[in-house]
Amino acid sequence: MAQVTTTQQGAQYRRSIIWEWITTVDHKKIGILYLFTSLFFFLIGGILAMMIRTQLIVPDNTFLGPATYNEVFTMHGTIMIFLAVMPLNAAFFNFLIPLQIGARDVAFPRLNAFSYWAFLFGGLLILSSFLFGAAPNAGWFGYANLTTLTYSPGINVDFWIFGLQILGIASVASALNFFVTIINMRAPGMRMMRMPVFTWMSLVTAVLLMLAIPSLTIGLVELTFDRYFGTLFFEPNAGASVVLWQHLFWIFGHPEVYIMVLPPFGMISEILPTFSRKPLFGYPFVVYSGIAIGFLSFGVWAHHMFAVGLGPVANSVFATTTMLIAIPTGVKIFNWLGTLWGGSIVIKTPLLFAAGFVGMFTIGGISGVMHASVPVDYWQTDSYFVVAHFHYVLFGGSLMAILGGIYYWYPKMFGRMMNDKLGKIHFWTVLIAFNMTFFPMHFLGIDGMPRRIYTYPDGMGWNFWNMEESIGAYFLGLSMLLFAYNFIHSLRSGEIAPADPWDGRTLEWSIPSPPPAYNFAVVPTVTSRDEFWEMKYGSNEQTADQKTNLNPTVEDERHIHLPPPSYFPLIAAGGLLGMGAGMVMHGDGMAVSWYIFGAGILVLAFGLFGWSFEPNH
Amino acid sequence: MSDLSQASQTAHIEEAHATTTGISHNKLLMWAFLGSDCMFFGSLIMTFMVYRGKAAGGPRPQDIWDIPYTSISAAVLLLSSLAIVLALTYLQRGNERAFRIWLLATAALGLLFLGGQYYEFTTFYHEGLTLHSSLFGTTFFVLTGFHGTHVGIGVIWLLSLAWMSKRGKIPASRAEMPEIVALYWHFVDIVWIIIFAVVYLIPYKP
Ligand SMILES: [Cu+2]
Numbered sequence: 001m002a003q004v005t006t007t008q009q010g011a012q013y014r015r016s017i018i019w020e021w022i023t024t025v026d027h028k029k030i031g032i033l034y035l036f037t038s039l040f041f042f043l044i045g046g047i048l049a050m051m052i053r054t055q056l057i058v059p060d061n062t063f064l065g066p067a068t069y070n071e072v073f074t075m076h077g078t079i080m081i082f083l084a085v086m087p088l089n090a091a092f093f094n095f096l097i098p099l100q101i102g103a104r105d106v107a108f109p110r111l112n113a114f115s116y117w118a119f120l121f122g123g124l125l126i127l128s129s130f131l132f133g134a135a136p137n138a139g140w141f142g143y144a145n146l147t148t149l150t151y152s153p154g155i156n157v158d159f160w161i162f163g164l165q166i167l168g169i170a171s172v173a174s175a176l177n178f179f180v181t182i183i184n185m186r187a188p189g190m191r192m193m194r195m196p197v198f199t200w201m202s203l204v205t206a207v208l209l210m211l212a213i214p215s216l217t218i219g220l221v222e223l224t225f226d227r228y229f230g231t232l233f234f235e236p237n238a239g240a241s242v243v244l245w246q247h248l249f250w251i252f253g254h255p256e257v258y259i260m261v262l263p264p265f266g267m268i269s270e271i272l273p274t275f276s277r278k279p280l281f282g283y284p285f286v287v288y289s290g291i292a293i294g295f296l297s298f299g300v301w302a303h304h305m306f307a308v309g310l311g312p313v314a315n316s317v318f319a320t321t322t323m324l325i326a327i328p329t330g331v332k333i334f335n336w337l338g339t340l341w342g343g344s345i346v347i348k349t350p351l352l353f354a355a356g357f358v359g360m361f362t363i364g365g366i367s368g369v370m371h372a373s374v375p376v377d378y379w380q381t382d383s384y385f386v387v388a389h390f391h392y393v394l395f396g397g398s399l400m401a402i403l404g405g406i407y408y409w410y411p412k413m414f415g416r417m418m419n420d421k422l423g424k425i426h427f428w429t430v431l432i433a434f435n436m437t438f439f440p441m442h443f444l445g446i447d448g449m450p451r452r453i454y455t456y457p458d459g460m461g462w463n464f465w466n467m468e469e470s471i472g473a474y475f476l477g478l479s480m481l482l483f484a485y486n487f488i489h490s491l492r493s494g495e496i497a498p499a500d501p502w503d504g505r506t507l508e509w510s511i512p513s514p515p516p517a518y519n520f521a522v523v524p525t526v527t528s529r530d531e532f533w534e535m536k537y538g539s540n541e542q543t544a545d546q547k548t549n550l551n552p553t554v555e556d557e558r559h560i561h562l563p564p565p566s567y568f569p570l571i572a573a574g575g576l577l578g579m580g581a582g583m584v585m586h587g588d589g590m591a592v593s594w595y596i597f598g599a600g601i602l603v604l605a606f607g608l609f610g611w612s613f614e615p616n617h
Numbered sequence: 618m619s620d621l622s623q624a625s626q627t628a629h630i631e632e633a634h635a636t637t638t639g640i641s642h643n644k645l646l647m648w649a650f651l652g653s654d655c656m657f658f659g660s661l662i663m664t665f666m667v668y669r670g671k672a673a674g675g676p677r678p679q680d681i682w683d684i685p686y687t688s689i690s691a692a693v694l695l696l697s698s699l700a701i702v703l704a705l706t707y708l709q710r711g712n713e714r715a716f717r718i719w720l721l722a723t724a725a726l727g728l729l730f731l732g733g734q735y736y737e738f739t740t741f742y743h744e745g746l747t748l749h750s751s752l753f754g755t756t757f758f759v760l761t762g763f764h765g766t767h768v769g770i771g772v773i774w775l776l777s778l779a780w781m782s783k784r785g786k787i788p789a790s791r792a793e794m795p796e797i798v799a800l801y802w803h804f805v806d807i808v809w810i811i812i813f814a815v816v817y818l819i820p821y822k823p
Contacts, residue, residue: 107642107645107646108642108646172653175653176646176649176650176653177646179645179649180642180645180646180649183637183638183645184636184637184638184640184642184645185636185637185642186637190637210649210652210653210656211652211653211656212656213653214653214654214656214657214659214660215656215660217657217660218657218660218661218664219660221759222664222759225748225755225759229748229749230748230749231748231749231755231759232749232751232752232754232755233664233752233755233756238671238673238674238751238752239668239671239673239752240668240752241667241668244664244667247663248660248663248664251660
């Protein structure tokens with residue numbers, strides 16, 4: 001069993017390239033699937049953003065009507081959060097974590113494939129709502145009782161509910177998997193405090209996902225019962241609380257912010273030391289402040305609810321915890337600056353994006369801590385100031401870092417370099433266009449322009465900045481097209497990447513680009529933080545031995561056992577899709593819906609059954 | 618085949634199964650899942666607490682409770698935890714038959730609990746408590762039903778273990794899967810103690 005060679009497996013299973021990809025359980029391939037899928041969803045979310053800015057370019061515009069506008073901004077938020085930023089992070093979890101900890105795969109390769117397929121199907125279910133002219137339209141936060149049958153009778157909300165439920169299952173499964181992988185599959189000597197910071201932040205993120213998603217899931221279950229079975233969870237006439245949903249949602253929703261931003265923190269903490277050619281400044285501070293952020297993130301949710309009237313005591317407590325969370329975040333900013341300080345800086349595209357992240361995220365953090373103050377929040381809430389704030393956190397922050405991460409790890413993923421000159425142009429245009437688009441939103445917010453309105457009258461003094469923002473947004477879109485060109489073109493025509501193009505510090509750079517299926521011909525024995533840097537420049541006895549990872553012999557490969565491919569994860573995820581689609585159809589009153597739901601359950605059961613009894617070795 | 622190659626093959630297998638913490642992946646997965654499951658139950662229990670005692674439109678809890686009856690069904694579930702401990706002990710001693718008997722006893726107690734819940738639900742229903750009679754009805758049925766679903770999944774799992782054991786697939790050396798199922802089963806029992814206290818035992822304002 002341990003002797004099955006990769007080539008034998010190849011002959012046995014490889015019927016075609018497509019078959020290979022849909023049955024893959026290789027964490028690297030799954031990572032690449034996540035990357036392409038989430039970039040596709042990102043493109044759709046971006047097109048929706050362009051539609052929003054087109055509608056708002058002039059006052060009293062009629063490009064989108066109010067109903068369509070509701071759908072467009074709801075889908076923009078839902079897609080960018082659940083289908084772009086989160087799965088982009090997941091792409092990096094998948095591709096990098098095993099490489100960084102010196103493992104050959106994740107703890108549960110088939111569960112990992114299942115997570116990907118469930119993510120894809122959940123995303124497609126939400127997107128398919130456009131085909132039926134019934135896209136979700138109640139905001140990405142779906143406040144109940146706005147989303148109960150009384151106020152949202154269409155199936156728009158049903159698409160949103162069941163899409164998110166499937167995505168939630170995918171996220172929790174993936175989080176459990178990476179939790180076990182990081183805790184349990186580290187190479188010998190890879191102690192917790194030697195782990196690369198990206199892996200550390202991913203571990204914190206996994207724990208946040210495991211603990212935060214359930215609150216959303218249960219909220220959605222309660223909403224489903226209200227909409228389908230006539231329960232009263234969100235029925236004020238029966239005495240229900242109108243803020244219950246808000247509590248459940250934001251207990252998930254605030255940790256969600258850190259779920260989206262902690263992995264980028266990790267990426268930055270890898271990129272900055274590499275291009276400063278010195279270790280991360282204050283590694284323990286970065287790690288412990290990451291843990292502190294994770295912990296505190298569960299105690300701040302009501303800052304999203306200051307204006308609903310929870311009372312002065314609750315508001316003061318949550319104002320305090322919210323200000324507290326700025327401390328560990330601030331610590332990290334100084335760690336990153338300290339890393340750059342005095343380094344021999346190499347200016348490459350990833351470094352520019354990392355530096356851009358630090359600057360833009362700091363602006364987002366400062367505007368965020370402003371509305372930690374309750375009176376200030378009363379003024380800013382529901383205005384464009386808040387829109388400015390979270391785009392600085394999620395675009396200027398998360399997405400900037402993710403783009404930097406793509407430029408940085410692209411050579412490892414695809415074995416080719418992206419064009420650095422185009423990358424730099426991309427960076428500067430993104431930075432300028434991003435600030436053109438979002439900085440003036442601070443002014444508009446302070447000027448009283450409310451969010452989520454489909455148009456505004458002439459003569460409010462908002463015309464100039466809205467026009468300017470929309471131009472900035474088009475410019476931003478063009479700049480992202482440049483990125484798309486660079487990304488796609490480099491897949492075939494990029495310069496061939498060496499194993500270690502950036503003079504990296506962590507284990508993923510010690511193996512060929514792209515890595516072989518088994519990752520490490522020889523499982524490394526780790527003796528320090530920045531293990532690969534030590535191998536190259538330190539006094540490490542293992543150096544010679546470890547270098548064999550770059551030129552593994554065939555004999556080495558023979559002994560490596562890899563999990564065989566499987567199509568059961570895809571089938572199981574397909575069952576979930578059937579269940580979700582059946583539920584949505586039932587919302588529409590279609591007679592066939594319960595059959596589809598039942599068929600979904602059977603397919604899911606068949607997938608899980610086949611999965612459990614499939615030989616594992 | 619020389620002893621040497623035998624030994625090296627064993628070493629390979631051992632290597633493949635070694636974990637950093639010494640705890641197996643499967644068991645760690647179950648622990649992590651239970652941590653996550655705490656939050657699922659926590660959110661539902663929180664909802665119940667927020668709406669506790671809001672019974673307008675249907676019977677009040679104190680009108681329909683039969684505490685002795687529910688206490689017995691809680692005791693049945695707790696006994697099942699004892700039964701699964703016995704099952705594991707017999708498996709570790711290599712007595713697969715006794716293992717199966719106690720495994721089936723655990724499943725039977727679980728089914729008895731579910732039967733009791735079914736009877737309780739129908740009784741309450743006839744007394745006018747439904748999913749939409751009041752917030753009390755809504756939260757009661759969804760919370761206890763969510764727990765009952767957990768018990769049901771546990772019973773299916775126990776029965777499939779017994780079936781696999783019958784086919785000789787669970788020797789004493791592979792006692793881990795039953796241990797993981799037992800972890801889950803104990804968790805579901807503990808959660809019931811909390812639900813029992815929160816839903817039934819803490820007195821309602823008249
Ligand atoms: Cu928040």
